[in-house]
Amino acid sequence: MSKYITTPIYYVNGEAHIGHAYTTFIADSMARYEKLKGEDTYFLTGTDEHGQKIEESAQKNGKPTAQFADEISATFKNLWDEFGICYDKFIRTTDEDHKIGVQKAFETMYAKGDIYKDFYEGHYCVSCETFFPETQLIDGEFCPDCGRSTSIVKEESYFFRLSKYENRLLEHYTNNPDFILPRSRANEVINFVKGGLRDLSVTRTSFTWGVKMPASLQDDKHVMYVWLDALLNYITALGYGKDDANMNYWPASVQFVGKDILRFHAIYWPAFLMSLDLPLPQHIGAHGWWTRDGEKMSKSKGNVIAPKEVADAYGAENLRYFMLREVPFGQDGDFSQRAFIDRINSELSNDLGNLLNRIIGMSGKYSNFEIDSVDVEKYHTKELTAMHDILASLDTYMENLQTHRYLEELWKLFAIGNKAIEEHAPWVKMKEDKKDEALATVALVANILAKASIMLHPIMPKITNTIADALGFEINNASYRELVLDKKLLKLFNIKVVPPLFPRIDEPLMAEAPAAHPNEPEIENKEVKETPKTTSNTNEDNLIEIGQFFQTSLKIGTVVEAEEVPKSKKLLKLQVDVGDEKPRQVVAGIREFYAPEDLVGTQVCVVTNLKPAKLMGMLSEGMLLAAKDEDGLSLIRPEKPKKAGTPIG
RNA sequence: GUCAGGGUAGCUCAGCUGGUUAGAGCACUGGUCUCAUAAGCCGGGGGUCGGGGGUUCGAGUCCCCCCUCUGACACCA
16 A cells, blocks of 8 residues: 655745754655655645735735745755655645645535535634634734734635534544544544534635635635645645546555644544545644743744754754654654753764774774674574564554654664673684684674664665665665565675764754743843834734724723632733722733732733623723733833823823 | 643653562763773662552552643633
């Protein structure tokens, strides 16, 4: 059976970061592994380029949208090429073939009655390209995800009958417990589906940068919503809707995604496929995120890791090894130079690299670099058996995406080699005139290195080729079958002298991340640098009259009392003096960021003429001004204390 | 708050259906060989298994309560 492996298509809204690299590394390793095993394998990656956000980013950069997308897409492709990623196709959602396929899929769903036309009204966040129900908005206006302002959009839209597939999806999850990996994530998805699925708006009229509607519908003002467009890439890449050239690879064996987009891949995507009467992928693999030195990476902290920078400092393959070895699939991982260096030194240098050097040295001295496996079975049955047992166990780990276990087990081979050298001490045997025994041990280790290199090849393709070359063979499906499956030994060869492949690293090779002191924000000269960037400061599209602004009554308030709202994670109940006789009760979603006792006595800005609302059964008669970004939320407060009730404006 | 999954050596974790002195890797440390990238090998220290109660001849492993962490969902004027 053929194999089909995909990464998500990456959104061309910014440069590739280490998370992108991680997904791509796993997928690449998996694809290489299947190819090594002789499977007919197709490996897809690419870029997601449509949507309003891209349109706007392009504008900000003063570039035509298509050109902007071209440029960012190219940075991804170039990076993967530099990293030697062995994709069979790099798809772009701006490819003509892709658009044709999406239109075809749309027509098919429409003809089936799974897509219908209706109206959508809601609060839309441009940045997240998502509608939010009013109840979810922060302060009635701001996006719960990114904190940006949303706008009310009522538009005609086509809807996909997601609700229709609720039961079939649930059935599929229960019948295929490995559909979502790791399994622990499956529960989250199942609960979400059980909560009820609403039909999905799949077109927009508010922007044009997207796949056009199929001509047959004669409804040109709509374009496809990004997720419909994006998810379908996995089949349009195979020629769906055009020539079906590679559709024999469908269904995918593994589709790798970040945990943040699991829902789209585990719910919407299968539903789309059901609607198209196509089989579902075998596995959706949701991986975790990477932190740096235990902290979330974010632009504002300045601790984002550029994959290229790490690769330049430490080597791309070392990075691949580290990332796949360090973290169990699905878990979050932490990148620190210390952990990275430890793994390079103790595993790559000491265990593997040094072992190769040991036999280069011995064979040079004892046999003029000639290595012959003739006597290995005579003196080393114990080691051979142990080695082949380990080799046979590896496949399960890889097929279950357990790369860290795979590598952990694989590394036991080097321990066997190092131990065998110690136990048999070839230098002693040489003195005792037992040259064949000494050489047998050297040959044993050569075989260990050869077989291990084959199995390590999917993770470290280049360096293992170097090792194989030194050991006089080539890594390919033939040698995999011979040396790993059939347990054959290396034929007579002359080992090549190579310099140490994994030099030990003593000092960190990159600048450390900026020290993180959340409580003492460092002076951000970056802010200064970045501020004067656009020619006009009026990026906002909906300008208002000053009179409209003064329709909101903003006042300084002093917090008199503050307490946590029981049963709520985000709410604090405050009594705020805004100059009236009685303090006003304000319920605010700031509990995660402020302790009640730290608020009492401090001042805040309050919107005082807001229609009162009920939250968790409590009346809220105002709202606090606050700003939120990926680092958290900050209240807006007067620079100097002002009398309670002072108007702002 | 609801649901799910955790809390085991300095660090990262393994411990299946309860059963001899609780394990691995890394780190630390003592010894030792010399083929080797101050690598290798042998040995060692170090854990009241989150807390409390219970079931049992016997519990890290089962039950109850509590504390705490993570994730999803709800809540976010």
